[in-house]
Amino acid sequence: MRLQALSIPLLLSLLSSSTAYTQISDDLLKTLIPNPSDTDFDLSPSNADSLLGPLLITRVPGTPGQRAAQEHFTRFATKHIPEWKLSWQNSSSPTPLSKGNPVPFHNIILRREPPWARKRGEGNVGLLTLAAHYDSKMIQGGDFIGATDSAAPCAVLMWVARELEKVLGRLWGDGEDGTGEGVQILLLDGEEAFVSWTDTDSLYGSRALAAAWENTTYPALSTFRNPLRQISLFVLLDLLGSPNPNVPSYFQTTHWAYQRMATLEGRLRGLGLLESKPMHPFLPDGAKMATEFTRAFIGDDHEPFMKRGAPVLHLIPSPFPEVWHRLEDDGAHLDMATVRDWARITLAFVLEWLDAGKLEKIQT
Ligand SMILES: [Zn+2]
Known part of the structure; x- marks a missing residue:
């Protein structure tokens, strides 16, 4: 009896990760991917209703800008x-500029689990994990806003969460017997180096979070041993919001997930649901061959998680935006059609991951 109680959640989790998801039909995509409002990505920092505007300030850890960003979230x-x-998830660490004093780093975790997670208890439902860093780089001689780095990606994730929530009630119902994953958003602090990028002067927030999660143990019979293992896919958005982004597929192990997103981008464009007119797709590597992958990757917040075994989809353009780490990386230099399209593509990806394609059947 006890053994059976153990094997049911295990079996369910295996099923949910291996069953084929339902492709979202064209008609359903049209209803599920709304157009962002004018307010959603308004650039004015004083527009409290904008998801993006209040983030277009300096957000250096340990300064009032950091706290203003947290309050916005x-x-x-x-x-x-x-x-x-x-x-x-809070931590502190001296930095090369802090003269030995601790600087505070605060990661914010927003987690939405399906209703069946309640019955099964902690650590039994996988989590699609979307992440972006909200701190901005300290740059001498000017106010560096970091609009692509990473205010816009944070605002994109907020928009995705809000629009996704409008669908989850219908998709999940109140049932305690469903299958499938939940989703969490990580707003990470302290990604930037204070002086120059080293193992210790960078990734302050993500290093602390990955270590803390590795040391958090779920009850013995849980499907997942700790919150790190619960991550089904770690999707990191960074340096997004400049026109004509070229985001390669970095990892062969998650190329299948990249392909899903690239396919959705193509379908959304075909349906006229995207507004940017880039010179090439944002995600042009769908047909990349296994032999073309190298071991090269870009250092970023995924590293502490990848090192511990999490599968990673890194959405960062190569080359970096022209404004990268320059004072020009501000609201005025964002390409808003591109920002809104990243929001639409990310929402479509999350909906497909959560099997929203089956809504067709629920509705009829
Ligand atoms: Zn940066």
């Missing part, structure tokens, strides 16, 4: 996605 979560559990 918590206010958003309370108002728009109260169903999501908000938690903090």
Whole structure:
């Protein structure tokens, strides 16, 4: 009896990760991918209703800008996605500029688990994990905003969470017997180096979070041993919002996930649901062959998680935007059609991952 109780969640989790998802039909894509409003990505920092505007300030750890960004996130979560559990993972560390004093780093975790997670208890449902860093780089001699780095990716994730929540009730119902994963959003602090990028002067927030999760153990009979193992896919958005992004497929192990997103980009463009007119697809590597992958990758917040075994989809353009780490990386230099299209593509990817294709059947 006890053994059976153990094997059911295990079996369900195996099923949910291996069953073929339903492709979202064209008609359903048209209804599920809305157009962002004018307010959603408004550039004015004083527009509290904009997801993006209030982030277009300097957000250096240990400064008032960091706290203003945090307040923007918590206010958003309370108002728009109260169903999501908000938690903090805090740490502190000296930096090369802090003269031995600790600088605070605060990661924010927004987690939405399906109703069947309640019955099964902690650590039994996988989590699609979407991440971006909200700190901005300290640059001497000017106010560096970091609009692509990574204010816009954070705003994209907020928009995705809000629009996704409008669908989850219908998709998940109240049933405790469903299958499939939940989703979490990581708003990471302290990605940037204070002086120059080294193993210790960079990734302050993500290093602390990955280590903390590795040391958090779920109950013995849980499907997943700890929150790190719970990550079904770690999708990292960074340096997004400049026109004509070229985002390669970096990892052969997650190329299948890249292909899913690239296919969705193509379908959304075909259906006229994207507004940018780039010179090439954002995700041009769908047909990349196994032999073409190298061991090269870009250092970023995925590293501490990848090192510990999490599968990673890194959405960062190569080459980097022209404005990278220059004072020009501000709201005025964002290409808003590109920002909104990243929001639409990411939402489509998440919906497909959560098997929203089956909504067709629920509705009829
Ligand atoms: Zn940066």
